[in-house]
Amino acid sequence: MPSSSSASSTFQLEYPTCNCGKPSSMRKSKTKENPGRRFLGCGNYEKGKKFWDYFYWIDPAPKEKQMEDNIQALESQNRALLLKCQERENFVQELVKENKELKKKLVAVEGVMVSYK
Structure with a gap:
């Protein structure tokens, strides 16, 4: 009867290579x-x-750090949205100004048209 040999294997963790x-x-x-x-x-x-070229967190960030990061991200988004709102408000003001000028020109043109009748 053939003899059986027991082989022991060791588990070795291999980390990624940089x-x-x-x-x-x-x-x-x-x-x-x-x-x-x-x-x-x-x-x-x-x-x-x-x-070098390799870095990876194994453990998750502490809850306080995650909250701080989330707050900073939200504040950044808020600043960006406020800037967009201000830009749009400025654009609307320019359109209102242009609209008033066009209305004045229209009134003047209508006045000229009445004089031709």
């Missing part, structure tokens, strides 16, 4: 904005140097 060719590695953020938040970054990353 464009520089080095595999990324997992780290924990030490910043005030994202304390302890895990991320993948280029294996060549060194504090104070460029991230």
